[in-house]
Amino acid sequence: MKHLLICLLFYIGCLLPLTTTQAEFNAEAIFVPYPDPDDEKSELWITNVQNTRHARKIYTHPRHIYDLAVQPDGDYIVFVAETLDPFFAFDVYIIDRRRLREGARDVTKLRFDAIWDIDISKNGDIVFTNYDTALHQGIKYGVYLIRSHDLKNATPKAELLVERESYHARWALDGRFIAFEHMNRVMIHDVKTGATSGIDFGHDPVFAPDGNRLAFFHRVWGIEVAISIVSIHPRRHVKTIALDDGEPIGNLDWTHDGESLVYTVYGSPRRTYVVPLDGSPREEILILPDGIVQHFDWTSATYAVEPTKKLTTLWGALKVDNTHSR
Secondary structure: OHHHHHHHHHHHHHHOOOOOOOEEOOOEEEEEEOOOOOOOOEEEEEEEOOOHHHOEEEEEEOOOEEEEEEOOOOOEEEEEEEOOOOOOOEEEEEEEHHHHHHOOEEOOOOOOOEEEEEEEOOOOOEEEEEEOOOOOOOOOOOEEEEOHHHOOOOOOOOEEEEOOOOOOEEEOOOOOEEEEEEOOEEEEEEOOOOOEEEEEEOEEEEEOOOOOEEEEEEEEOOEEEEEEEEEOOOOEEEEEEEOOOOOOEEEEEEOOOOOEEEEEEOOOOOEEEEEEOOOOOOEEEOOOHHHOEEEEEEOOOOOOOEEOOOOOHHHHHHHHHHHHHO
């Protein structure tokens, strides 16, 4: 009887993953390859972050793209790109993933000088920041909002939410709060009440999926050296992740379970990593020839997670079948 029980426990163990097994991050992303300096065009590609062998191009834009955001669980992609104007200027463009052949539409049309950063909420509201290039006179600079219902207009209205020098801006998943950077400080704006509050010194803030945590970079002499995570309610420091890459860093984002962070090291080649908050080693993702990923965003608010080390192949097969069924 004792030997039978041992055999039974061993058999069950072969069917189940080790409880201490680190999960391998998996997701689908749309990305912009680093542009060829001799080519004015830019491209949007789509890929699984763990299996880039099947990456495919989905759209070619006539000018360089410098930032993009994908609507969570939606059809729209927004991006910042150079304009056809001979002067130094950038605009916001929007494209429907269901109608890629129709191309992208310019929704700002040189009304705001140069666009610095862009994001789109789950309900389709667009937030962007702009900066002064001396191209126009009398333009106000700060954080702007284009509401989804205005996108049907030929020239959508843009509301100035915060009139102050602003850079990186990101929506919370609920579409009510916006995190942005002003004068090396992380700020939050409440779209419903119009209130703006300071959080901490840092750069490139991004909300966690729970809407109550923010992650952002800290810099020393222009180089990012750590990622800080803070709780908003109650206001407290949660965690600091030290970075030892010695290169500029960007593309900070959360995984959709809120348990890991993703960032890109702008070295040669560029490398993108996912780092779990539990202290597990970081993992490189989006491995492409020559480190060509410039910007990227997830295609949806859900993704599959695979265990990296399994006792048998049976559990892996079950996971694959379950993932495909979803």
